[in-house]
Every structure is written in C-alpha cells, then in structure tokens.
Amino acid sequence: MIPYIRAREIGLTFRPKNREPVRAIKGLDVEVGRGEFVTLVGPSGCGKSTFLNIVLGLLRPDTGEVQIDGRRITGPGPERAMVFQEFGLLPWRTVLANVELGLELRAVPAAERHRRSLELIQMVGLTGFERHYPHELSGGMKQRVGLARALATDPEVLLMDEPFAALDAQTRDLMQTELLQIWEKSKKTVLFVTHSIEEAAYLSDRVVIISARPGRTKEIIKIDLPRPRDYEMRLTPQFNDLKLRIWETIKEELLVRAG
Ligand SMILES: Nc1ncnc2c1ncn2[C@@H]1O[C@H](COP(=O)(O)OP(=O)(O)OP(=O)(O)O)[C@@H](O)[C@H]1O
C-alpha cells in the first residue's frame, strides 16, 4: 500500500545571509497512512517544525521530495492545514471570523461559511464565544479556535506543531482526549509534533523519533494500544513500557547534543 504522505530522503540547509549555513535536516523519511496519527519527537532544533513547513509546502527541501497521495507537492494546497503552537489567531477578528478565515480565502459564500464555522465552534466546545476576541479567551480556548480554523476547510491532513505546549497540564490532558475524539470522527490524517513522550504515546499510531540536528529518522515505534483510548490507559504497564522505549531512544540523542 502506498502511504498517503510519503517524505523520502528530505534534506534542508538554511543559508542565512552573512552567517554560517545551518544543516537542519538530512535524510528524513516519514510515511503516514491515510487516517493515521503519526507523531514526530526529537531534540530541540532537530528540524521538526522545518519538516512540517516542508509538508505544508512553505519550504522547499534541497534533497528528496514529499508526496501526498502519490503526487509530489510543490506548494501549499487545500488538502493540508497547520495548527500552530502559538495559535496563530488574528487578534482583531472574533472567534467566528478567525474560524471563517480559510473559507473566506477560498471564497466560500457567507451563509455557507457561517454554517460550517458555527458547527466547528460547537464541535470544539466554544458555543457562546463566537463574538469574543482572542484576548478574551484562555490558552485552551485559543487552541480550540486554532483547531476549528484548521478543520473548517475540511483538509485531509492536519499538521500540528506542538499545539498543546502552551497549555496547563490539565487543559492539555483534556485537549488530547478531545483531539482523539475529533480525529476518530473525522478520519483525518495527522502529523503531530510534541516534546511530551506521554502525549506522543497516548495519541499516536506510530511515533517517529528524529535524531539530533541534522534531523534524520532514527527509529519508528508502533503504539499498539487499543482505541478508543482514555486517561486510565496511561496508568497501565503496557503504556509505561512504550514510554520507556521512546525515552531511551530520545535520551541518546539528547546526550549527543549535550556531549
Ligand atoms: N528560517 C531559518 N533560518 C535559519 N535557520 C533556521 C530557520 N528556521 C530554523 N532554523 C534552524 O534550523 C534548525 C531546526 O529548526 P526547527 O525549528 O525546525 O527545529 P525544531 O525541531 O522544531 O525545534 P523545537 O523542538 O525547539 O521547536 C535549528 O537549528 C534552527 O536554528
């Protein structure tokens, strides 16, 4: 079976003017099946965000290529959307207007835009806050708006770059479970990035561990826990074994950086 997202031999070196080039990624291979949830973990600076930007189509790799559904990508496309760590909301737009943004850019008529956006606002649990502005929301609520906005255009692929990193621990737990519910319903293909081993093990079908810079694929760990998953599952020995396996592989890479 051909994977839905197939990134092979990806390499990218940043060449800032008047400074040393930075080789961010070298030989990164990632495959994601349709409807699969795959998470990338790896030390800070190993190129995770760079890689997501390549898959989104905002950056061109120097080597290798990314294919979606068998087609090489050359730029952004309607089948892909990104959810950012810092929410990326427009402060002068209300919740509703933020969620509508992508639909507006695609010239979806106003009535249809409204209907779809209100549906998504309900799905992420923000009904009643449609007319609020981002500064009137908590971090968790802003992240829900970011998620609703990404889902509004009904992309096949969700790219999520540490979407829950700015949240407090309990809101984060809640958002993880909600994301799983949304994912199970919507059957999206998700490529997720996190520094949390717990989060990676809880959410994913597979975890791709990336080496210290320049990032390459070091190991892929299959998370063969049953679904739907719930919080209690995190207390099982099987879950802890998986966390330990991920941690041991990452630890070697952290030591590379420290050494
Ligand atoms: N626009 C840029 N110009 C120059 N160097 C860059 C640029 N963007 C990223 N880099 C460098 O590329 C490397 C990879 O950065 P990237 O942001 O992809 O890492 P990351 O794995 O997402 O890290 P973190 O876990 O801290 O978010 C870093 O060394 C970074 O300094």
Ligand SMILES: [Mg+2]
């Ligand atoms: Mg990053």
